[in-house]
Amino acid sequence: MSVIADRMAAEKAAPVPSRRSGVAGLRLESELVEGAEWDRVIAGFDDVCQEQMHVFAKRRWPGAVQEPRLFLLGGEVVGGAMVMVQPLPLRLGEIAVAKWAPMLKDASSPDADAIHAGMVDAMMVEYADRRGQMLSILPWASSTPVNTAYERLISRGFRRGSRLLFPNRYMVNLRLSDDEQRRSFDQAWRRQLNKAEKAGLVFEHATPEGIGAFEALYAAMSERKQFADHSAYETVPDLMDIEDPQLRPELFFVRHQGELVAGALIFKGGERAVYLYGATNDKALPLRAGYFLHWHIIRWLRDNTRARWYDLGGTDGFQGLHQFKKGMVGAAGVIRPVPPVANYASRPLAYMMGAGAFAGRDFVQHARRILGSWLNPRSRPTQSRGAPDEAAR
Template sequence: MNVAPDLKTTAGMNEAAMRALEPRYVSPADWDALAVQFCDVIHEQTECFNALRWQPSQLERIAFFRDDVLVSGAVVLLVHFPFMNTGVAVIKWGPLWRKRGAAVDRSILCETISALKTIYAEERSFFLSFFPRADAEVSEIEEQALREAGFYQGEDLDSPERYFVNVGISLDEIRSSLSQKWRYNLKKAENRGLTARIVEGPAGAREFMSLYQEMMDRKNFHDTSAIYTLGELMVADEAALRPLVVFIDDACGEPVASAVVDVAGERAVYLYGATRDKALPLNAGYMMHWEIVRRLQADPNNRWYDLGGADADSRLHQFKRGFVGKAGVISTTPSYYHFANKTHIRFLGELLYFARRMKGRILRRLHEVMGGKKN
């Protein structure tokens, strides 16, 4: 059984631990080797993912050391205001502050947030934004640290609930935790001749994208995800950052469902899924997610399987809630947190976020209208 980390602040800090953190900017080539040293690493805090989404000039990687020992770090996305040498600095699902195998020390988080605030908001006058991670155990700790550092709470997500399956217990315990309906549907799937397989490397990306594109065409789905990064992620230099790609085949050997899961840190994250129409009557989704859990549970580095979000009144909500079961957690994704040391910077930063939200809503509405006409 995997043992939960101690989330209490480390007491009795010695003189060495009291010394200030030393910031060092890290090259793109060196960042991922540092990132995988943290159990809270996630794709949004890696170079292999961000380099495919943003221009090199928009990314900075900053690590913090004490006595030449790596302590924490973050990938920072910079969005400059027009005609200004400043803008918005975004840290999404960061910073990285929990080293693998080390006791959880809240003071490291607080020091890191303070250092990032000094560098980006105070010295360089950026509108500094944190997107705290949705985490079954540490979200509250991170939010409290941000508030203590003077950050104010920003906008909420449209569907903030997030679903976590506890994979730090035995498979029997996980299965017993499932809702009765979930166990029933899983058993039906297991009796229908479905088989699971893992496909690694570029072959996994190609096969998944074939199934995904077929689903997109069938459902007229409006995709705003970073799915185009999958091929490169599957050959990332750091093997730990390569996603897990699971396929479920029917009795004839035809793939009917597939999923891509980020397994870099202790919290594995469901990234993308694809199905054929026949997947639903075969209960293939139940088999697929159970196979993912089975593989995650076998690795002591994994503690949670993050299923993402869902609208509270949707069928997907019922599916995920039943899968989370009694041993899992349904938590609320934290709001964004912002800080600016100048009034006009705060105004411009909030204006940028407002424009971003409006653009997203307009695009979604246009897709709904155009999709309706097409059908």
């Protein structure tokens, strides 16, 4: 393990019981490692995700300093967090941001909650107490009704920050037989799949060398729809160049009479597979190629990975996409919200500057969305933000 900073003992971080979970954080050691070493180690984590990979972060956020930080208990790696240290406007300070973190190596460990709490404690000591920065953590959407990771942050003194406009994530249960999965789908979704299966479509699990065909399909779709692309699509070439098959996304196609009509890139590491990007041509909709594509991706993930859930992502406020994903999630899956960002600072000025920077960013993003909807009315959300949250079903 190549180290770029001395190992930081976390004795300063005394275990602090959570008022809500009753979990005391274990005393952990913390170690910074090189980016390539970080990606190698986290490939086997249960909680691994693409946003926490160094190869992703360095392309997506080039203005931030990436700090891949492993946590150890008794000399053994038990978790980690990719923390991005970002300068504030006018260089007035810095904030430390961790998205979908901290990650557990073994989510089923009896000590998992205590390890997670210990990682949070150690991050608070390093970034808030020692460096005087605001620490901003965004846990991912939980598959359980209560997001214990977020509750733990609030109990430790973190404050609620920014929230996504349409926070729900749609998760398909991957541990079902074919018959159980089809029965889980909403009736309308199952009916569309039945029609797609009669349309002469062919499913293909492609090799990484097929990425050029996907990029052409994606570019044509983007040109046709004229939507502003605020995704991290620029990271795709780097992701597809990853040598470790555990971290490299999988590429899937659907063809009709030899023509490529739909494709998808899927992250499959850990216990949660994630739909990254999809692309279709004009023929895909009448052929119902999306139903056919996702049905076979679900089956492939079940049979070839250890993932328990297939995270379809959000909707960006489009009601049609909500209906499509809700139908696929069906009775056996779950719809859960991404929690708000949780912010913590030991010093009032650090919190004030960090929270102000986030407020400014949110204002700019809101203005950009309004301008985009004026320029292209088709990009306006059609899903009501006031609609009841379906996560509790």
